[in-house]
Amino acid sequence: MKAITLRKPEKNADKKSLAEIVKIMWVRDKWLYCLLIPGVLYFLIFRYAPMYGVIIAFKNYVPFLGIQASPWVGLDHFTSFFSSPDFLRLLGNTLWLSFLGIAVAFPAPIFLAILLNEIRFSVYKKLVQTCIYVPHFLSWTIVIGLTHVLFSINGGAVVDLVETIFGVRINFLAEPQWFRPMIILQGIWKGTGWGTIIFLAALANVSPEQYEAAIVDGAGRFRRIWHITLPAIRPTVVIMLILTMGSVLNTGFDQIFLMTNSLNRSVADVFDTYVYNVGITRGSYSYSTAVGLFKSLVGIILILTTDFIAKKVDKESGLF
Amino acid sequence: MSDMHKLHNTKPGKVFDFINIIFLGIAAIITLLPFVYVVAGSFATESELARRAFFVFPETFTLEAYRYIFTSEAFIRSIIVTIGVTAVGTLVQLFFTFTLAYPLAKRQLRGRKLLINMVVFAMLFSGGMIPTFLVVQALGLVDSYWALMLPNAINPFNLIIIKNFFQNFSVELEESAKIDGATEIGIFWRIVLPLSKPILATFALFYAVGIWNDFMSPLLYLNDSSKWTLQLLLRQVTISSDPNALGSLDPDYIPPAEGMKLAIIVIATLPIMTIYPFLQKHFAKGLLIGSVKG
Numbered sequence: 001m002k003a004i005t006l007r008k009p010e011k012n013a014d015k016k017s018l019a020e021i022v023k024i025m026w027v028r029d030k031w032l033y034c035l036l037i038p039g040v041l042y043f044l045i046f047r048y049a050p051m052y053g054v055i056i057a058f059k060n061y062v063p064f065l066g067i068q069a070s071p072w073v074g075l076d077h078f079t080s081f082f083s084s085p086d087f088l089r090l091l092g093n094t095l096w097l098s099f100l101g102i103a104v105a106f107p108a109p110i111f112l113a114i115l116l117n118e119i120r121f122s123v124y125k126k127l128v129q130t131c132i133y134v135p136h137f138l139s140w141t142i143v144i145g146l147t148h149v150l151f152s153i154n155g156g157a158v159v160d161l162v163e164t165i166f167g168v169r170i171n172f173l174a175e176p177q178w179f180r181p182m183i184i185l186q187g188i189w190k191g192t193g194w195g196t197i198i199f200l201a202a203l204a205n206v207s208p209e210q211y212e213a214a215i216v217d218g219a220g221r222f223r224r225i226w227h228i229t230l231p232a233i234r235p236t237v238v239i240m241l242i243l244t245m246g247s248v249l250n251t252g253f254d255q256i257f258l259m260t261n262s263l264n265r266s267v268a269d270v271f272d273t274y275v276y277n278v279g280i281t282r283g284s285y286s287y288s289t290a291v292g293l294f295k296s297l298v299g300i301i302l303i304l305t306t307d308f309i310a311k312k313v314d315k316e317s318g319l320f
Numbered sequence: 321m322s323d324m325h326k327l328h329n330t331k332p333g334k335v336f337d338f339i340n341i342i343f344l345g346i347a348a349i350i351t352l353l354p355f356v357y358v359v360a361g362s363f364a365t366e367s368e369l370a371r372r373a374f375f376v377f378p379e380t381f382t383l384e385a386y387r388y389i390f391t392s393e394a395f396i397r398s399i400i401v402t403i404g405v406t407a408v409g410t411l412v413q414l415f416f417t418f419t420l421a422y423p424l425a426k427r428q429l430r431g432r433k434l435l436i437n438m439v440v441f442a443m444l445f446s447g448g449m450i451p452t453f454l455v456v457q458a459l460g461l462v463d464s465y466w467a468l469m470l471p472n473a474i475n476p477f478n479l480i481i482i483k484n485f486f487q488n489f490s491v492e493l494e495e496s497a498k499i500d501g502a503t504e505i506g507i508f509w510r511i512v513l514p515l516s517k518p519i520l521a522t523f524a525l526f527y528a529v530g531i532w533n534d535f536m537s538p539l540l541y542l543n544d545s546s547k548w549t550l551q552l553l554l555r556q557v558t559i560s561s562d563p564n565a566l567g568s569l570d571p572d573y574i575p576p577a578e579g580m581k582l583a584i585i586v587i588a589t590l591p592i593m594t595i596y597p598f599l600q601k602h603f604a605k606g607l608l609i610g611s612v613k614g
Contacts, residue, residue, distance in 0.1 A: 025430050031504035032423040036435070039420025039474060043438055046471045049455045050447025056454075112347065115340050124341065130600065131348035134355075137592045137599055139533030141551045145558035145585050146354045149361075155578075157357060160373035193351060197604055221336045254535045258559055272449070279450040280540065292448035300444055 057290035070286075077290035086274065094270045097256075098248035100180055105187045106244060109195030110237060114229055116196060117203045118221070132193025140254035143190055147182065147259075148173065174263040183259060202236040203229065239310050246306030249299050271295040355589070362386070362582035369578040385579030389587070392566035394546075394553060399587070401465070402532065402550040409469035409531040410524055416473040417482060417523065418516075422508050424479075425486030436483075443476040453540055467541035468534065468549070478523060485519050486512070522602040529599065532591060550588050557584050 016024075025033070052067075057077055059070045081087055112132070119125040135143065150158045151172040163169045172178045206228060214224045253272040260268040269277075271291060279288030356376055361369055362385050364378035372379075389395045423429055424436060446452070452471060461467040489512065497507045513520065538549045548556075556565040558581045566580065592599070 021430065029426075029429055029504075032426055032429055035419045035505060035508060036423045039416050039479075040435065042416050042420075042470070042473050043442060045459075046452065046455065046473070047442040047446065048438075050451035051445065052447075053451030053454055054447050056451065112344075115344055118337070118340055119344065120337075121341075124344075128344045128348045132351050133600055134593075134596065135351060137529060137533075137596065137603075138589060139535060139551055141533075141535050141554045141559075142585060142588055145554055145581070145588075146358065148559050148561070149358065149578075149581055149585070150354060155370055155373070157374040164373075189351065193347075221333050257539075258535075258555060275449050276540075280453065285450050285454065289448065289450045292450060296445060296448055303444065 054289060054293055056286045057293045059286060061286040061289075063285075073286075077287045078294065081287065081291055081294070086269075089266070090269055090271055090274055093267055094249055094251055096180060096267075097183060097251050097270065100184050101187060102241070102244055102248075104184050105191065106241065108188050108192040110199055110233065112192055113196040113199035113203065113233070114225060116200060117229060118225070129193070129196075132196070134193070135190040136194035138190070140252075140258055143186055144255065144258040147186060151182070173259075174261065176264045176267045179259065179264040179267050183255065186255065186259075198240065199233050199236055202233045206232045235313075238313055242306045242310045242313065246303045247299070248302065249295055358582045358585050362579060362586050364579065366576050366578055369582075382579075385576045385583035388575050389566060389580055389583050394548075394566050395584070397546070398548050398550045398553045401547065405465050405468050405549065406528055406531045408465075410528045412469045413473050413475075413527045413531075414520065414524060417475070417479055418513070418520070419508075420474065421479050421482035422486055422512065423504075424483045425489070427487075439476050439479055449540070456541060462541055463544050463547060464541075465547075468531065468537045471537065472530070472534075475526075478526065482519065482523065485516070489515075521598075522605060525595070525599060525602050529592065554584055554588050557581055 056067055056070065058072060058074060059067070060073050061067065061070045116125055116128065119128070148156075150156050153159055153169070153171045153173070156172075159169060159172065170178065172182055210228050211224055214228060219227065249271060251270045251272065253276070256268060256270050257273045257276065260273060272295075275288045275292045275295075278284050278291070357374060360376050360378055363381050363383070364375070365380050365382050365384070368375075368379055424432055424439075426432065447455075456462060456467050456471060461470070493511055493515075494507050497511050502510070533551065534549075535551045535555070538552050542548060542552065545552075553565065556562045561581075563575060563577050566575065
C-alpha cells in the first residue's frame, strides 16, 4: 500500500460542501473522468464480474438457469474435493515441483550471477548475458516443442546420446519418474539467465574500491566472493526466497499443461491444470471454481504472510 | 612479502578466471545449442534427421520443410491471425492501461484512492479461470479474437508502474497547456503521450511479446481450429505430433514430419529473435523498475 499513498489527501477537501465537490468533479475534472471510463469498465467486467462469479463455487451452477437461479449447495464442492484422493495428489505434486524448484532452480541464477560478476572482460560478459537471456522470451509452447524434438523416443538427439553413453533408451517424456526432473530442467534453461539480472543489479552497487581494498589486504578470490559479493546480494537473495515461498502454489499453467500426457498424469496434475481439465473439458464449473477458489485463498494467505516477513527482514522490500 | 602476495593472489586467480570463462562459455552454448540444432535440422532432409542424432550443419541443404509449411493454409492463416491479434491487442492494451494510469496519477482526483484500491485488490485476488471464462462466454466472445486481447487488457502491476511514472511528470507543461485552453484529454494525447515514448515503447514490447506467446487464452477461448493462433498450431505439430495438423492438398504427398516441426519452431521464434536487442534492453529496465517501488 505504501507505493500508492504517497501523500495524504488534503484535509480541507472533506470540508467542502457537496455542491462544491460535484462542481469540482464535473467541471474541473470531467475530462479526467472520461479518460477513466474504459479502464474502470475493464476492471468491472473482466476482474470484478468474475469475482462475483466465484459464488458458483457455493452453488450447483446450471448454465441455462444462470448464476442467480442456480441452487445453493453451501460447502458441498469443497468437502467433496477435500475428501477425494485428488486433493492430496494435487497438493503433493504441486509442493514437490515447488520445493524441487526452490532447491535446484532457485540457487542457479545466484551462482551464475556470482560467476558473471567475476568476469572483468566486459565484452565477454555481455556476450554471455546476451546468450543466456534468450530463452526467457520464448513461450512455453516453444520450450516444450524443443523438448519434444530433443527428447523424443523416436530419434530425439538427447535420447540417442544417453543411449550411446549409458546404454539405456529412456522415454523422458512418458515415464512418470522423469516428469519432475524435466520440468525443473526446462525451468533452469528458461529462467536462470534472466534470473541473474536482479542479483547483478545488486552487485552493481558494490564499489570496486571494496574489492581493491580486499586485494591489498591479501584476500584471495574465494575470500573476496565470500566477504564482499555474497553479503552484497544476501538481502536480495532473502527477499527473492521469501517471495518464491509465497508462490509455492503457482506452478505455472502452460508448462505443466503442455508437459502432461496420459502416461504421466498421476504426477503431473497440479491445481491449475486440474481446474482446466475438470472445469473446461468436463464442464464441472462449480466444482472446479471451488478448487480454484481454494487455491487462490491459500495463495493470498501465503503472499500476505511472506510479504509481512519480507518487510520485517528489509523495510524497503515487500510487494505493497 | 609483496611478491608472496602477488603469487598468492594472481596464480590461483588466473586458474579461477580460466575455469570461469570456460564454464560461462559452456553455459551460453548450452542455452543456444537447441536453437542451433533446430535451425540446422529445419534445412535438412528427413532421412538425415532420422540418421544423425545431432548436427550443426546439414549434409544436404533443403527447403522442403519451409516449402511445405508455407503452402499450408492452416499455417499461413495462423501466422496472419497471430500478427493481427498481436498488433491490435498491443494497441488495445496500451490504450486501456495508459488511459487509466493517467487520471489515477492526478492527486486531486476524487475517488482516486478507491480506484487504486480496486486495482490493488485485483492484483491479490482474481475470480480465477472458470468464472473469467464464464464472463467471456456470456459476452459472446468465445471464438472471437477479442477474447485474446480484452480479458488481459490491463496488467495491474504495469498499471501501477505507469501511474507512478505519470506522477513524476512535469506539471508545468500540463498547466501551461491548460491555460491555452486544452482539455485534459487533449493534454494527455498531445503533450503527455509524445513525451512518454520510452515508457510506451517498453510496455508495447511487454504486451506484444505477451500476446505473441500467449497460450492459455487461445486454448480457453478458441474452440474452432480454423481460428487457431500460431502457439496452438505449434503445439499440435510439435507436442501432439499430429502429422495432419497442417493439412495437405495432395493426397500422395508425404509431408516432412520431422522437418516441419523444426521449421515451425524456427518461424515462431523468428519475430522474438528479430526484436531481441530491444527486448533485452527494455525488459531488463522494466524488471528493475518493477522491483523498485515508486
